[in-house]
Amino acid sequence: METAIVYFFAATALASAMSMLFLRHPMQVALALIATMLSLAGVYALLGVHVIAIFQVLIYVGAVMVFMVYVIMLLNVRDRSFTQRFSLWLLPGIVAAVLLVVVLVRALWNSMPLFADPISFARFSLGMFSVAFLDEYWLHFELISVLLVAAVVAALAVIHVGRRSRG
Amino acid sequence: MWDGAVVDELRILLALAVALFVTGLTGVVVRRNALVMLMCMELMLNAVNLSLVTFAQRLDSTAGAVLVLLIFVVAAAEIAIAIPIVLLLVRRRHTLDLDAYADLKG
Numbered sequence: 001m002e003t004a005i006v007y008f009f010a011a012t013a014l015a016s017a018m019s020m021l022f023l024r025h026p027m028q029v030a031l032a033l034i035a036t037m038l039s040l041a042g043v044y045a046l047l048g049v050h051v052i053a054i055f056q057v058l059i060y061v062g063a064v065m066v067f068m069v070y071v072i073m074l075l076n077v078r079d080r081s082f083t084q085r086f087s088l089w090l091l092p093g094i095v096a097a098v099l100l101v102v103v104l105v106r107a108l109w110n111s112m113p114l115f116a117d118p119i120s121f122a123r124f125s126l127g128m129f130s131v132a133f134l135d136e137y138w139l140h141f142e143l144i145s146v147l148l149v150a151a152v153v154a155a156l157a158v159i160h161v162g163r164r165s166r167g
Numbered sequence: 168m169w170d171g172a173v174v175d176e177l178r179i180l181l182a183l184a185v186a187l188f189v190t191g192l193t194g195v196v197v198r199r200n201a202l203v204m205l206m207c208m209e210l211m212l213n214a215v216n217l218s219l220v221t222f223a224q225r226l227d228s229t230a231g232a233v234l235v236l237l238i239f240v241v242a243a244a245e246i247a248i249a250i251p252i253v254l255l256l257v258r259r260r261h262t263l264d265l266d267a268y269a270d271l272k273g
Contacts, residue, residue, distance in 0.1 A: 003176055010183045017190045017210055026202045026263075033206050036187070040217055043180070047224045052216075052235050059239045064209065064246050071250050072202060075257050081199035081264040093196035097189050104185045108178065123227060132229045133236075140233065144240040151244035155251050162255040 006046050013039035024085055026072045034065050049124045180221045187214035201253050201263045205246070212242050 016035040023029050037060045044053035123129065134141065187210060194207030216235050223231025253263075260267055 006176060007179065010179060014183060014186055014190075017187050020203075020207065020210065021190065021194050021197065026200055026206075029203050029206055033210060036210065037213060040213055043217070044220055047220065049220050049224050049232060052220055052232055055236065055239055056216075059243060060209075060213070064243055067246060067250065068202070068206065068209075071254070075202070075254070075263065077257065077261065077263050079262040079264050080266070081201075081203075081262070085199060086197050087199050087266065089196050093193050096196075097193040100192070101186060101189050104189070105182050108181055108185065123229060124224070124232060129229065129232065133233060136229070137233050140237060144237055147244055148240060151247045155247050158248065158251045158255065162251075162258070 002046060006043055009039040009042040009046070012036075013043070022085075024082065027069070030065060030069050030072055034061055037061050037065065051124055051126055051129045054126075177221060177225055181218055184214045184218040184221070187211075187217065190214075199264050199266060201256070201265050204265070205249055205253070209242060209246070212238055 013036045016032040016039070020029050020032045020036075023032060037056060041053045041056040041061075044050075044056060123132070191207045191209075191211035191214060194210065195204050198204055198207065216238055219231045219235050219238070223229070223235070256268065257263060
């Protein structure tokens with residue numbers, strides 16, 4: 001039963017990701033991407049990795065995609081990318097994509113290592129994961145906060161350069 | 168020690184990760200719209216996250232899940248820098264079509 005639900009979420013994720021290639025309006029693409037992310041969160045939750053499922057919804061859908069949706073509403077540009085969706089690389093891109101999928105999936109099928117069943121899912125419960133995270137990986141935690149600060153400073157610098165070049 | 172159904176589920180999830188990654192890559196190559204290309208890059212990051220989570224759960228290790236959290240932060244930082252750049256480009260030429268910026272230099 002649980003495997004069937006995992007496959008259902010996987011099929012939903014794949015279908016909405018494929019529809020991202022064809023949908024015309026960026027808002028439709030954003031909604032398809034949100035559907036993909038929510039189905040992936042469902043897969044993570046069914047695998048027992050609850051922390052990642054929660055953060056997938058909170059960070060990706062709650063922060064990144066809401067930001068993206070705001071920008072799409074801000075820039076409602078009806079330009080050439082709206083009437084003509086695909087670039088000149090349409091045919092080579094699709095051929096390369098099909099070949100890449102065939103090669104990678106064949107390599108995956110031929111060389112799959114054997115794993116034991118996970119004994120318990122307790123490692124990925126919120127409490128145990130947080131303790132392990134901040135015990136072993138506190139330095140990485142501090143470093144990614146430095147990375148975030150650097151990104152904010154870089155975004156402000158980009159805006160500042162844009163203002164100055166406009167006079 | 169392991170039964171067929173579990174290994175099949177692992178294979179299906181990794182094949183899904185491959186398919187999502189290649190879909191995102193195709194979207195970056197094929198589409199014209201700058202915002203759609205950014206979203207396809209997000210899809211590629213999501214595919215990598217899926218494979219990391221699958222292996223972390225199967226190997227019962229914390230490190231993979233921690234790496235996924237780091238990728239979340241990298242994705243947020245990427246979007247926070249890319250969106251102002253797109254806004255500046257659109258303010259200058261009033262288009263999201265990346266072919267209109269083919270004359271950019273170094």
